[in-house]
Amino acid sequence: MTTGRMEAFSDGVLAIIITIMVLELKLPDGSSYGALGRVWPALLAYVLSFVYVAIYWVNHHHLLKTVEHVTGAILWANMDLLFWLSLLPFATRWMSVEHFALWPVVTYGVVLDLAGIAYYVLQQVIIASQGPDSALRSALGRDVKGKLSVVLFAVGVAVAFLSTWIALALYGAVAVMWLVPDRRLEPVIDQHRGDQGG
Numbered sequence: 001m002t003t004g005r006m007e008a009f010s011d012g013v014l015a016i017i018i019t020i021m022v023l024e025l026k027l028p029d030g031s032s033y034g035a036l037g038r039v040w041p042a043l044l045a046y047v048l049s050f051v052y053v054a055i056y057w058v059n060h061h062h063l064l065k066t067v068e069h070v071t072g073a074i075l076w077a078n079m080d081l082l083f084w085l086s087l088l089p090f091a092t093r094w095m096s097v098e099h100f101a102l103w104p105v106v107t108y109g110v111v112l113d114l115a116g117i118a119y120y121v122l123q124q125v126i127i128a129s130q131g132p133d134s135a136l137r138s139a140l141g142r143d144v145k146g147k148l149s150v151v152l153f154a155v156g157v158a159v160a161f162l163s164t165w166i167a168l169a170l171y172g173a174v175a176v177m178w179l180v181p182d183r184r185l186e187p188v189i190d191q192h193r194g195d196q197g198g
């Protein structure tokens with residue numbers, strides 16, 4: 001099986017996740033800037049979650065460009081990732097409605113952490129399918145950025161019990177770290193295109 005169907009399905013799920021999140025945004029009660037100010041938690045939570053979905057979409061797209069053949073294990077690892085990402089609208093809404101209270105912020109961090117772990121697992125399953133000379137393994141190297149992200153999410157969850165705002169700052173810092181373009185996979189993608197004749 002080629003990656004086309006898996007990528008199309010994943011794109012559809014991510015599009016639905018964004019759609020659900022934006023539909024969960026409630027209109028301000030009034031037409032003044034003061035009314036808009038009262039919905040700032042929902043807007044802040046939506047922006048953070050949108051950025052995360054965008055980060056996963058971009059990186060998932062590049063990751064799949066390194067895959068020649070989709071195995072059953074890759075399909076299931078991909079479904080695991082999509083499962084955790086599909087919980088983002090729930091966690092986002094709860095966090096915004098409860099104005100960044102402890103347990104919603106903890107839950108949000110756990111969802112982000114489990115999605116990060118699922119993405120790491122997907123990478124490892126793809127590497128395993130490519131054999132000992134995996135170009136993806138060489139491109140990712142020690143994957144410090146990916147591992148650090150998972151650790152920072154876990155730290156954010158723990159820190160939330162002291163300050164939810166520091167936890168949110170850590171979640172935001174991970175997003176900023178991934179907004180910097182990650183060019184590790186570009187040589188692998190270029191090689192893959194060359195092997196396919198353009």
